[in-house]
Amino acid sequence: MNATFAEPSVCEAISQPVDPDARLLGYIRSTSFDRPTLVLDLERIEAQYHALKAGLGHADIHYAVKANPAPEILTRLVGLGAHFDAASRAEIEACLEHGARPAHISYGNTIKRPADIAYAHAQGIALFAADAVEELDKIAAHAPNAQVYIRVIVEASGADWPLTRKFGTSRETVLGLIEHAQAVGLTPRGLSFHVGSQTRDPMMWADTLDQIAAVWHAAQAAGHGLDLLNIGGGFPAFYGDDIPHPTAYARAVMDQVHARFGDVAQIMAEPGRGLVGEAGMIAAEVLLVSRKSTDDLCRWVYLDIGKFSGLAETMDEAIRYQFITERDHEVTGPCILAGPSCDSADVLYEKRPVQLPLGLKGGDKIIIRACGAYTSTYASVGFNGFPPLDVVAI
Numbered sequence: 001m002n003a004t005f006a007e008p009s010v011c012e013a014i015s016q017p018v019d020p021d022a023r024l025l026g027y028i029r030s031t032s033f034d035r036p037t038l039v040l041d042l043e044r045i046e047a048q049y050h051a052l053k054a055g056l057g058h059a060d061i062h063y064a065v066k067a068n069p070a071p072e073i074l075t076r077l078v079g080l081g082a083h084f085d086a087a088s089r090a091e092i093e094a095c096l097e098h099g100a101r102p103a104h105i106s107y108g109n110t111i112k113r114p115a116d117i118a119y120a121h122a123q124g125i126a127l128f129a130a131d132a133v134e135e136l137d138k139i140a141a142h143a144p145n146a147q148v149y150i151r152v153i154v155e156a157s158g159a160d161w162p163l164t165r166k167f168g169t170s171r172e173t174v175l176g177l178i179e180h181a182q183a184v185g186l187t188p189r190g191l192s193f194h195v196g197s198q199t200r201d202p203m204m205w206a207d208t209l210d211q212i213a214a215v216w217h218a219a220q221a222a223g224h225g226l227d228l229l230n231i232g233g234g235f236p237a238f239y240g241d242d243i244p245h246p247t248a249y250a251r252a253v254m255d256q257v258h259a260r261f262g263d264v265a266q267i268m269a270e271p272g273r274g275l276v277g278e279a280g281m282i283a284a285e286v287l288l289v290s291r292k293s294t295d296d297l298c299r300w301v302y303l304d305i306g307k308f309s310g311l312a313e314t315m316d317e318a319i320r321y322q323f324i325t326e327r328d329h330e331v332t333g334p335c336i337l338a339g340p341s342c343d344s345a346d347v348l349y350e351k352r353p354v355q356l357p358l359g360l361k362g363g364d365k366i367i368i369r370a371c372g373a374y375t376s377t378y379a380s381v382g383f384n385g386f387p388p389l390d391v392v393a394i
């Protein structure tokens, strides 16, 4: 087809890319909510899945279910051919219930309940993570002959939400664990790590990949034919600081992986935030705007959602959400932002105040962007009587 013959409307559609936020904003602005509600755009998750997949090449996407286990997300991802990384019996049940095949589910938590290992094994799940001798013994006892990968601890890499220290084993103990796995009848397949959640720059993976590659090659040299590399999550969402396009990001990571590891038979990637983060927005409301003294420079803005009802990742002000109000054309000023509960820890941003319109007042609607990951799962069942976050998928 010669482009010069295209209809004007087609040219327009090509030259004006659709605003990816339009669907969510349109829905939220035309709907009234009686409590804070996370609205998820399934189309956007699907587009993001394809974008990541295009950059990840032959690596399998195991969606990190803990980021958001909404049934609609799981169903959509099963339809797209995604695999899943589950951390508990309930997450495994959710995956199976929404159509995932056991062979496509990994049990990636390194701290598992024996009964849950037995359950997973009975369901046909064959791939487990471990980072300790005792955990390998548990797996051998309750999932005999299972395949395992060893989670390796990594040093802080520059991620906004680091996942160091608690998970993984130090590099010098990995070989011993591989040998132990074999001794107890398991099949050690490879290694896993997590570079840290919200790693904005793909070049921040370099050090971590160097560390893991050193262990990988040492294990190969010792005769362990490893054939599985699990590169974990870390893929970023947009919270205001520039990040690369997901395909470019994933490709840059995979280029670094191939440069260090060569051809690996099976590569797993476990995006959570990077797959669903931007696909959700929270519809919330301002409950009160006040000044604590007449010369207070910062206003206090209290929302109907806080640390205990979905915004836990504001801890240490690590994740900085962006806000949309109906007064965004007005002059702004600095605000300390807080949640509604009677706990003084329920302050979202104070060290770095948030700029919000000077006219903002109680009753105003406020939309919080990029809330698709780690919000609904972090909402308490009802601390202080505030209900957990409501979730709607469109």
Ligand SMILES: *Cc1c(COP(=O)(O)O)cnc(C)c1O
Pocket: 064, 066, 067, 085, 108, 109, 194, 196, 197, 198, 232, 233, 234, 235, 270, 271, 272, 273, 274, 373
């Ligand atoms: C939480 C988690 C992920 C997802 O991390 P993101 O940074 O959200 O992509 C992946 N793998 C494991 C083992 C996890 O615990």
